[in-house]
Structure formats: structure tokens, C-alpha cells
Amino acid sequence: MQTNRLRRQSEAELDAGIEHVAISTSSKISTDFQRPVYCILGLPFDAISMEQATAKIIDAARSHQRCFFSTPNLNFAVASLDGGEFRDSVIRSDLSVADGMPLVWIAKLLGLPVTERVAGSTLFEALRHRPGKVLLVYFFGGPDGVAEIAANKLNATASGLVCAGHKSPGFASVEEMSSDAVIDDINDSKADFLVVALGAKKGQAWIEHNLPRLQVPVVSHLGAVVNFVAGTVKRAPTWVGQLGGEWLWRIKEEPTLWKRYFNDGITLLKLMALHVIPCAVATRLHRRDSNAVANARVSLTVQGGNCIIAASGAWEESNLQPLREVFASVTATPFHIRLDFSEVTHIDSACIALLMLLFGHQSKIGYEFSLCNMQAAVQRLLHLFCADYLIGNSNAERGKTVQMAMR
Incomplete structure (x- = not known):
């Protein structure tokens, strides 16, 4: 499975001694994805x-x-x-x-x-x-x-x-x-x-x-x-x-x-x-691309204290499990996370909410979250769902207050 391979890749890189800056309470914080x-x-x-x-x-x-x-x-x-x-x-x-x-x-x-x-x-x-x-x-x-x-x-x-x-x-x-x-x-x-x-x-x-x-x-x-x-x-x-x-x-x-x-x-x-x-109109008029859903892929690259998660295809409630598993795996250790959605063609309400959980996790531990390279159609969906704040966002500065309170 793609997700299992990604998890092994991530764990192997971490075991190799990748350096990162971890806050004192990060090991106590987990999110249910x-x-x-x-x-x-x-x-x-x-x-x-x-x-x-x-x-x-x-x-x-x-x-x-x-x-x-x-x-x-x-x-x-x-x-x-x-x-x-x-x-x-x-x-x-x-x-x-x-x-x-x-x-x-x-x-x-x-x-x-x-x-x-x-x-x-x-x-x-x-x-x-x-x-x-x-x-x-x-x-x-x-x-x-x-x-x-x-x-x-x-x-x-x-x-x-x-x-x-x-x-x-x-x-x-x-x-x-x-x-x-x-x-x-x-x-x-x-x-x-x-x-x-x-x-x-x-x-x-x-x-x-x-x-x-x-x-x-x-x-x-x-x-x-x-x-x-x-x-x-x-x-x-x-x-x-x-x-x-x-x-x-x-x-x-x-x-x-x-x-x-x-x-x-x-x-x-x-x-x-x-x-x-x-x-509601956009949701009803949307023509589901079965191939884009079936061929949706996610990969991750770890570089020092940073992690890049790249996704492609269409993501909806029915096929979110790989994203859930990758998010759970990568948040087991603190990383600054950047999501590259340049090849994502569609997301639904469930996918947006899942991104919010990752956004929330990163803000809790005071690490960066950024969602970049969105296609215009996907950006419009985020706007309609009142979730524009996810685009290009960073939690680093805001997380400092939370981080200090948890020490």
C-alpha cells in the first residue's frame, strides 16, 4: 500500500537521526485524524x-x-x-x-x-x-x-x-x-x-x-x-x-x-x-471524476525539521484514508509541514475539515502549517467553505504563545 510505504519511509528517515527542533510537550499532544x-x-x-x-x-x-x-x-x-x-x-x-x-x-x-x-x-x-x-x-x-x-x-x-x-x-x-x-x-x-x-x-x-x-x-x-x-x-x-x-x-x-x-x-x-x-450549487453541479478519485496519491519528503506532503488527484470522503494515515504518521514527531496541492483537482467538505485538524495540531505545538500551490477551482471551494485561512498559512508565530503556556 502507498501509505504503508510512506510510513516506512518516514520512520526510516526519523530513525536515521534527522535533526529537528522539538518543543517539550510535543510528545504529549496527539490528534485523532x-x-x-x-x-x-x-x-x-x-x-x-x-x-x-x-x-x-x-x-x-x-x-x-x-x-x-x-x-x-x-x-x-x-x-x-x-x-x-x-x-x-x-x-x-x-x-x-x-x-x-x-x-x-x-x-x-x-x-x-x-x-x-x-x-x-x-x-x-x-x-x-x-x-x-x-x-x-x-x-x-x-x-x-x-x-x-x-x-x-x-x-x-x-x-x-x-x-x-x-x-x-x-x-x-x-x-x-x-x-x-x-x-x-x-x-x-x-x-x-x-x-x-x-x-x-x-x-x-x-x-x-x-x-x-x-x-x-x-x-x-x-x-x-x-x-x-x-x-x-x-x-x-x-x-x-x-x-x-x-x-x-x-x-x-x-x-x-x-x-x-x-x-x-x-x-x-x-x-x-x-x-x-x-x-451547495457548486457541489451539486460538480461532475465526479472517478479516475481522479481512484488515482489520488500522496507522498512526503522529510528534510531536517521540515516535511513536504505532496498530493494529487481528487480527495473526498471516500478516499481520505491515505491522507489520514500520512497526517497521523508525520505528526508523531514535530515537523514544520507544507502541503503542496498543485496537482489536486478537487476537495470536499470532509477533506477540508481534515486539513483543519492538521492546521489545529500544528498550532497546538507551535510548528508551521502551510497549504500552497492550490488550483483556482480548489481555492474557490475553500473560499465557499469559509476556509481561505488555510491557504499559505503559518502557525509558527501564533504557536509561540501556546508553546510557552504548555511548558
Whole structure:
């Protein structure tokens, strides 16, 4: 097999003593390139059901394997269009689920198998009401005093979750909320699941800032969950969420949110006109080149601390396994990675999302990622999927901050 030969080639070159600059934590960082991910509005989403997501979180908690999962909704996606660390925090997550019916509707329009909304609050309730071994949860964030109320209410009745600790840090910077005392209190709780509620951007930033120090296996920003459990904000009925009307319910409960939903709605209309609908049309009009798919090839060349991955042909969900294996093999050791796609004629949403996982891995370890020599048709697809940022990108400078935090 082509991939096995490439893997042997890569391993042989590494065993020969190729010099490279490795960061101290790189051996601890790995990325699962087998995840069934698809690109929607520039973010990777796992094609996973509520039941599968719940099982994955339980497995991570019981095996004490790190699972930082993100729950992007439309507001996440809109905010991520500006790029930067907020967008990248989703890409660097171990699991990314679609917490919003507009995203599910877009996926359906694009013919993607992201068919179920996996809301963070519903996922929490699924864990809460499941039978079996109890998981310990820690609430971090929320309005002053609300985390304590949520903890008391959660522990007042028997369930699959028990609150082992809580803290409302108030209004402070990420650094001020990351003291040794704060992290020690969370770790000393022996929690299996850390629920962060600080506002989406600050919450994601706080998690990434502290992940290397946290011993809790499952971590996520679930902003409204603390309020829901405490009862200070009522959850929308299930049927309202299924119809995509939860935003109206949230405005009823929290009127100050109207401006956010209004702005997100305007942006969604623009995205539909300029990206989603043209992308759906392009996808349906695309004539599949069976020969290009069957003859797709990938090769890699290692030169010192640099690796060049060259691909050719058409890459889509059905033939991505060689790329998955090459990405897994080459990231086993830190390299600056450059992808040469000059001979690639077509890519789909699954291929773009896979490239995002590699982009995210490189940013986590502070090594370069660049995607070069794209044909015009492939560049246009990246644009329609809001993934232009992958082209010619380098994570080296941005990764320095992550690298320093992990040391």
C-alpha cells in the first residue's frame, strides 16, 4: 500500500537521526485524524449523534483521557469568521458538535451527514439522567452565587452527575482567573467533567490557557448550563429547539440577547447568499471524476525539521484514508509541514475539515502549517467553505504563545 510505504519511509528517515527542533510537550499532544469531521462555515464539525457524543464523554471520563469538546452554535461560527484564537480553539478541540439548528440546516443543504443538533445543555442533561457510574462535575463561572445554587440543586436529587466543587470567579482577566489556588481547587475536587461558563470567547481562552495544568479529563465551555441547572434561566422546550426557535425563547428569558441574535441573523443571510448557496450549487453541479478519485496519491519528503506532503488527484470522503494515515504518521514527531496541492483537482467538505485538524495540531505545538500551490477551482471551494485561512498559512508565530503556556 502507498501509505504503508510512506510510513516506512518516514520512520526510516526519523530513525536515521534527522535533526529537528522539538518543543517539550510535543510528545504529549496527539490528534485523532480518524474523526468523521466536515467543514461548515469554516469550522470542523463531528458527524456524531447525541448518544454517540454522550458515550464518548463517558469513555473519556472513565479512562481519564483528555477530551476538550466545543459546542459551536451560529454565534460561535459568526465570531470565528474573524479568525484568531477563538476560531482556532474550536479547531484544536478533541470534539466539535453542532449546537444550533441553523448549522444542521446548512449541513443538510450541503449534503453533509451532520444531521443532529447536539446542544451542550442537552448533552449535560443526557449525562445527568443516564444510569450507571456517577461522574463528578465542577462548575466554574456563571453569575455570582449561581454556581453554588446549581451545585446544591444538582446534588439534591440522585442523578448520573454529582457536583464536586464550584467557583464563581467574577469579572476578571483570564490570567487572574488562572491562579494556582483556582487550578488546585479544581484538581483537588477529582472532578471528571469541568463545566466552564465565562462567555464563549473568554471561556474558550481560559480553557486553552489552563489545559496543561488541569487534571480533569473532560472540559467544555457550556455557558448556559450553570444557569439552567440553577433555574435562574429556563430551558426552551425540546420541540422549540427542534424547530430552530430556541433563539426566540432565549430572548424571552434574557432580553439583552436580542442584539446578538439580530446581528448573527444578518450575518447568516450574507453567508447564505455569498457562501452556502453557491457552495451547495457548486457541489451539486460538480461532475465526479472517478479516475481522479481512484488515482489520488500522496507522498512526503522529510528534510531536517521540515516535511513536504505532496498530493494529487481528487480527495473526498471516500478516499481520505491515505491522507489520514500520512497526517497521523508525520505528526508523531514535530515537523514544520507544507502541503503542496498543485496537482489536486478537487476537495470536499470532509477533506477540508481534515486539513483543519492538521492546521489545529500544528498550532497546538507551535510548528508551521502551510497549504500552497492550490488550483483556482480548489481555492474557490475553500473560499465557499469559509476556509481561505488555510491557504499559505503559518502557525509558527501564533504557536509561540501556546508553546510557552504548555511548558
